[in-house]
Amino acid sequence: MMCEYMPPCSKGAVFIIDEYNLALCAIVTLLMQTTFFIIAATCKFDKVTDFAGGSNFVVLALLTFFLAGTYGARQIAVTVFVCAWGFRLSGYLLYRIIKIGEDNRFDEIRGNFLKFAGFWFFQAVWVFSVSLPVIFINAAKNAEGGCFGVLDIIGTVFFVIGLVIETVADMQKFSFRNNAENKGKWCAVGLWYWSRHPNYLGEITLWLGIFLVSCSVVIYCEWVVVISPIFIICILLFVSGVPMLEQKSDDRYGCRAEYQEYKRQTSPILLCPPRLYRSLPDVVKCLFLCEFPFYNLKPKDECKPITAAPTEGQSVVRA
Template sequence: MPVHALDSFYLSITLLVTVAFQLSGFAIAYTFQFDKITDLTGGSNFFILALFTLLAGETYHARNIVASVLVMCWAVRIAGFLFFRVLKTGHDGRFDKIRNNFFQFLGFWIAQILWVWIVSLPVIILNSPAISDVQHGGSNPAFGTSRDIAGIVLWALGFVIEATADAQKYRYKSSKTTPKDRPISSGLWAWSRHPPYFGEMMCWLGIWILCLSPTTNGSVSSSARAAQYGAIVSPIFTFIVLMFGSGVPYSAKPQAKRFYLMAYGPDAGQEGPLVWENYKEYLRRTSILIPLPPVVYKRLPGIVKTLLLDFSMYRFDEVRDGRLAIEEAAS
């Protein structure tokens, strides 16, 4: 029978596990000013929660196993890749301005606690006693419905897109022969400016759909069913974080700033203006998130591009942002 711990949805125990794990990582990272475990701690936390709830819930039906394994596979891939990347680069530039500030650095780890726990909710609730008790009392719930298949296919496509895009970007940045005066525009990156984010969104939407599928031939309580539907906060939160938090905003304008300085900064050469024109052409033909053929996206009117999430907040203003960038580079 499932282990009952604090509440029947495993919300409290998984939050406590996440807080303990992340604060342990913060203590190490802040004490030793050590960047290399930040993303490793975040990614591996997903693995811990999926495995812990599966074992504690003791409901080894196909859906529980598949959903938990898919989460663990995603966690191993993202944690392993990010850990490998930071080992190669030597440090994480995101923390250069906050690494020595206790409260600002702690703020990142608190945000990571929320990210891990909220995004893991579909599999936490699926494996919890609120669902497991009903499953133990009834027959083995059917698995392989059209909804199950849709969830698995979405996850698989997202996983392949995210992993492939990360590998393509890493090879591009690591190569000594690729031009550094223009952004990557090959492979998946020719169709989207942020394909790993799109893949990650697909992964967690697929996990929620899979975990929402009917879990028994009988019925679950109304509160349990509401919790399963409520776990849609997982893909929604993923979308919000990537589109308005540490995802696109963190990369869009800083990337534009880098190419603007190549064109007009103190060290710009005679070919500088061409660098900026090439970058603007790249923006015109490349979708910000949803992969689309460049020949199609380039011809779309501005209002359609906005509907496809290319918001003005991501755009580099040549007058205002450009002036600030040049002043900062010159100081």
């Protein structure tokens, strides 16, 4: 009697975990983040936090790549992509925090063991969830997914564009902050003239690219990979990315007329000419350009914001 084909979802949870090394990836991620958490909590040491996240992505990409041992073209490409991104970002963030000295994001939770542990657990969830497309692409069963197709090419273009945007944005802001003349100013040069958070635009774009590449091979339950782009978008747009930095900037510069005008004419995420962005209705900005109302909070001192836009001939100082 012929055996009836069973889709991955019907083969049993144990088989699925073994087939994709999901359990091993979860364990490795938890071990890495727990180790770095112990170092950070014991030594009150912030310098390993971002490095722990970026390097974990690289470890999972290499682990799943070599465990499969199939070395397909798509697997090689995606693994190289993630390693290039991970090494660059981890190295940059480590160098930056070494120069800064302390990460003030953790000032309110560093002394609370449970809250600090919660952050590290959340970072583990972030790494594992966003890495899902890479884990499934590198699975041995997906090595014969055919030659590069349209989705692979589109995904590669997305990844390259995102990596370039993120890299350039980081370089521009780092250079701006290292200039003593810019002390007490916000960065509004280069890509930061067109977007308040171009680095996050790059981050979202490159992971969308990885997801699109995975769409060439995933089937049935493997479509869980959609969690990756959804997770990264939600985190950056609604949780610890843009909202946190917007509040921080509002608290620091919110009473300054130049900063209020900068926010009024600069897109939060997508690159958009300031003159065009300023002229758009608020509803259009919200629906299509991610200018959500909670990005515009009053600074802590409750200073009065400007309500009238400058006239056409009025100059605007840009820090």
